[in-house]
Amino acid sequence: MTDTDNHFRAETDSDNIVWLHFDRAGSGTNTFSTEALHELDRQLQSIATQCPRGLVILSDKPNGFIAGADIESFTRIETEQQALDFLRLGQSVFNRLAAYTLPTVALIHGFCMGGGTELALACRYRVTRDDPATRLALPEVRLGIHPGWGGSARLTPLVGGLKAMDLMLTGRSLAGRQAKRIGLVDSVVPERHLRAAARRLILEAPAPARPGWLDRLSNSFIARPLLATVMRRQVAKRAPQEHYPAPYALIDIWRQHANDTGAMLEAEAQSVARLINDPTARNLVHVFFLQEQLKGLGRDSDYRPEHVHVVGAGTMGGDIASWCALRGFRVTLQDQSPERIAPAMQRAHALFRRKLKQPREITAAMDRLLPDHKGLGVARADIIIEAIFEDADVKRGLYRELEPRMKTDAILATNTSSIPLEELTEALARPGQLVGLHFFNPVAKMQLVEVVNGASTTAEVSAQAMAFTRQIDRLPLPVTSTPGFLVNRILMPYLMEAVTLESEGVAPGLIDRAATGFGMPMGPVELADSVGLDICLHVAKVLASHFNAEIPERLQQLVDVGRLGRKSGRGFYEYRKGKAVKPKVSGSDAQLEEISDRLMLRLLNEAVSCVREQVVGSNDLLDAGMIFGTGFAPFRGGPMHHIQSTGAGALQARLQQCTSRYGERFTPDPGWDSLFDTQGG
């Protein structure tokens, strides 16, 4: 017997078990909209009247179980009351499920996120597929909220306060086996046994899992205050409360209400309703959509390269090659001699061990990555990534030698960080095939890749380069081939202002504190030291020659005496075992604000200049580039979003003040006058 609605389909088998299939209409992914929740509610009411032996909830989508609430619907919530209504709706549906006396199973494959996990928690049992694609998480903190459909009320008693809070405070995901280890799921089986495992749980109805005594103890009213203090301290290290209120709110409601499901549910709803309208949550939702936008780029291309050839096995080329092999590509890695390739192979092995863990998979990845100092892979490669010295002559020389041996439709991608593509195409007979793929260091960590379009790059090659970037699980950002492209160009004035401040006698620690106070992940002084002061100087010189900017003398002086930053053991800071030694510093709030203003105004002014020159296609793309390329304060939604919420006029006036006080470098870009005239946010 089947009963079909728009998003759900129920069928009853010969054992009188109802299988409720979620298959959201008009979408490739299951998410909960208000409508889908209402429909689930109707289904649950109707199933209850049939008195079946049990209920199994499963997804018909190949990509996963349920991705959570429909985040689009967050953007339509304007008041706390509207938020409460949405939260109470979800809670009432999941409460109905949790109150069933018959056995219920969530049958999980692929991703199970947020509201999906909360639905699974409202079932008596959870069964997951045993494969790397199956991941469970409650990642709400990443959107500036926390679980609000019973997630915290049900997870904490199930796995204990410590483990539950760790999952919710970090938002990290667990594979099926990890989830079973902490008691979040009951059974982890291969695909072919999934249904049988669910059926067995319904027919045998074993007692639901209970946490061990230590996990129960972590929820006790004696342990909670102490644990809450420790949790707050840990969260404060990565997310200050004034910028990220959600984890602190979650810790508070757990400390006050754990062990009282009713009170916890009410507190969850009230707290999320408050948070969801907070600028942090709004901006983080904006960032989520920016990420989706980048993920969507290149989706239309059917480009399917198989073989990647990388030339240059240094810092960047070596890591790009290993990353591509990790993502499943066949890769050949070329340099001037086998000795120059060896360190990259060692780093690749370390990366595979860290990411893949299983010896069989590590060996397979190593087999995909071939050292190739003779460049034999060139003739077979679908895409060639050049990452040799940053010298236009040397690059042109290499291209002359490479091109005749390449397949005619192969893409040639350069990882240059500053050379306009037009300077390189001179050496090519097929300039349309050259595109920039500008990776950031470290490759395994930085999500963004600037896809640089030169004057000759064909639209097809550009789309293929974006598709390839997605295939290696990176976020492509299309930019024009202008000096510094987008990210380095915007970052450089900010770094140079930090150097100027330091040469005025301001302690590096204070400069960095002002920037992290604004929400940057790392201060500019430490960032410059990490990148390498010689590299900073080189990029600064390229940019200065084009934009007529000044480079503080101090930078050249440090490079001249070999203080190159972390890699040489000393830059602005001294380094011990790779860590900066930061002397204690103090400064007044006013001083910190002044420093922060000087740093950020220069960054924002350059962002405006890039918008005016259309280095990227929209304000949103600029924001995405700076967030995923530099970690620009995500809770502020990106530089352009920040300008819009602070007020362009006020910032422009502040720039003018700084111009008279500190010099011409603060002169407002002409773009400020027409900032939000033509483009949406």
Ligand code: NAI
């Ligand atoms: P690197 O100096 O670490 O490595 C360059 C490698 O290229 C060396 O191993 C060298 O032996 C090899 N090489 C030079 N000429 C060659 C040739 N004709 N044939 C084969 N191999 C050759 O340099 P790094 O830092 O990896 O930079 C490479 C490129 O990536 C540059 O264009 C740089 O601007 C760019 N880049 C660097 C970033 C960084 O943070 N280091 C970030 C983003 C881009």
